[in-house]
Amino acid sequence: MSNDRRQQRSPGLRMGRPFGIPVYVSPTWLIVAAFITYTFQPAVLSFLPWLSSASAYAVAFVFAVFLYLSVLLHELAHCVVALRYGLPVRRITLYLLGGVSEIEREPDRPGREFLVAFAGPLLSLGLAAVGYVLYRVVPPDTIIGVLIQQLWLSNLIVGIFNLLPGLPLDGGRMLRAGVWKATRNPGAGTVAAAWVGRVLAVALVVVPVALTMITGQGQDLTFLLWSVLLASFIWMGASQALRSARVRARIPQVQARALGRPAIAVTADVPLAEALRRAREAGARAIVVADHEGRPVAIVNEAAVGATPEHRRPWISTGAVARSLEPSLVLAADLEGESLIDAMRETPAAEYLLVERGGEVYGVLVTADVNRMFTGV
Structure with a gap:
């Protein structure tokens, strides 16, 4: 993401x-x-x-x-x-x-x-x-x-x-708009215009070379160089558009509730080793730091835990490897798709606290889990 x-x-x-x-x-x-x-x-x-x-x-x-x-x-x-x-x-x-x-x-x-x-x-x-x-x-x-x-x-x-009707050219965006209008699917428009862009890129190189072979006349080197440069630009832009279309197709599948990790709550003074032991016993994959009244105040950072040597974990408090909760790090558990992505973009972080509409803690959303949804596209 x-x-x-x-x-x-x-x-x-x-x-x-x-x-x-x-x-x-x-x-x-x-x-x-x-x-x-x-x-x-x-x-x-x-x-x-x-x-x-x-x-x-x-x-x-x-x-x-x-x-x-x-x-x-x-x-x-x-x-x-x-x-x-x-x-x-x-x-x-x-x-x-x-x-x-x-x-x-x-x-x-x-x-x-x-x-x-x-x-x-x-x-x-x-x-x-x-x-x-x-x-x-x-x-x-x-x-x-x-x-x-x-x-x-x-x-x-x-x-x-x-x-010319191929992405990333303006004509490609116009073609995308036309296919979008006809199919009511912007993704289909992007795919169609991107593939036309790839065809144009190939044609920009193949046509001058073919004409040279047919006519037997030498091709101007400057013209050929510009053709290759423009073809490369169009091919890369079209390929990027195809990747973006695949990413956007997956966005509706991104659901906070489905990706959220079960979490346990501990106080900040609990040793990190003990907090990890409790999480394993509870089958939780995330740890939330709560105050003595049970209100969440921080989220344990997975990267900070991984960077802490195992022999030191009994001597380090859980609060030392946690990030304080800002209001923007607390997301509704029912967020999904574009709404969820936009909320994460507002405040980039490694972890977010997911809560129900009534304020109850649902779990922790880890950005790495969201990113894996788009791996390989």
């Missing part, structure tokens, strides 16, 4: 907060910026032969920057629509292969999923349309004219490519 609220390291240099959304640029962007600058410089010289070599590199770098600004606008379009539907957005990161929007929750309706996904390609195609109009009126043999021409073409390609 992952914890979305866990503190994470910064993904790169923070550039600002448009619409309140943190935007970061990953160091990997420098790699692709250098690659675009190097490969686009000869094209700049072919369009503008009067430029010096250094000036052509500068123009190529400006193109790389504006291209990624277009990618940022593409991602912002997703995020603005997501915010419109009350979906929190953690951040946008520009990295090697483009940009990624980290939207913390999935839309709860297929129509909203479709619109959030479609917003990005629509924005890219809109930029392409505006760029094309400008291209028709700006002299093509100028620096601005060359940049506008390449940017509208790039946005057209980005928009069309992202509409």
Whole structure:
């Protein structure tokens, strides 16, 4: 079980907060910026032969920057629509292969999923349309004219490519929404769109190679490299979507009452060895520390017990290896599915106390037992 609220390291240099959304640029962007600058410089010289070599590199770098600004606008379009539907957005990161929007929750309706996904390609195609109009009126043999021409073409390609119907592309999310709508099963939509994504990944590599073999013409190495990179990105994203679908399919099976361990209660001053002996005799698999009035105040930590040498256990009190009970560590025994997972995410811990609605202790829920429900997916 992952914890979305866990503190994470910064993904790169923070550039600002448009619409309140943190935007970061990953160091990997420098790699692709250098690659675009190097490969686009000869094209700049072919369009503008009067430029010096250094000036052509500068123009190529400006193109790389504006291209990624277009990618940022593409991602912002997703995020603005997501915010419109009350979906929190953690951040946008520009990295090697483009940009990624980290939207913390999935839309709860297929129509909203479709619109959030479609917003990005629509924005890219809109930029392409505006760029094309400008291209028709700006002299093509100028620096601005060359940049506008390449940017509208790039946005057209980005928009069309992202509409391909396979995860993790936007078109894949749109396909997922369609299957979800037809079957009323979001998991079925994810599986269908992920498998289409895998087919697209294979096609991105197989088709260029097959055309080369059929025509006998050599394939451009740069084009082939980008095909392999994009195919790898799509394959990994589709595979991750399939794993996520399998995880989500198991979530309804997670029930606190079924996973809870029977527990006994002891006072904090009872030696650990004695508490363990009582637990074995009672057939309990967990120990709760209670005050002298019988109210639970802490849960014995299984990892701390395991780390205590057996010869020391008679001399260590049970309270020394227990975690004090905070209100958020006390969960209702009838919690299950998403509600249980969300409650555990609120306060990550190794153990939780399960209580009945009337306040009686039911047992202890161990996070490791929940995690085992998802092992191998």
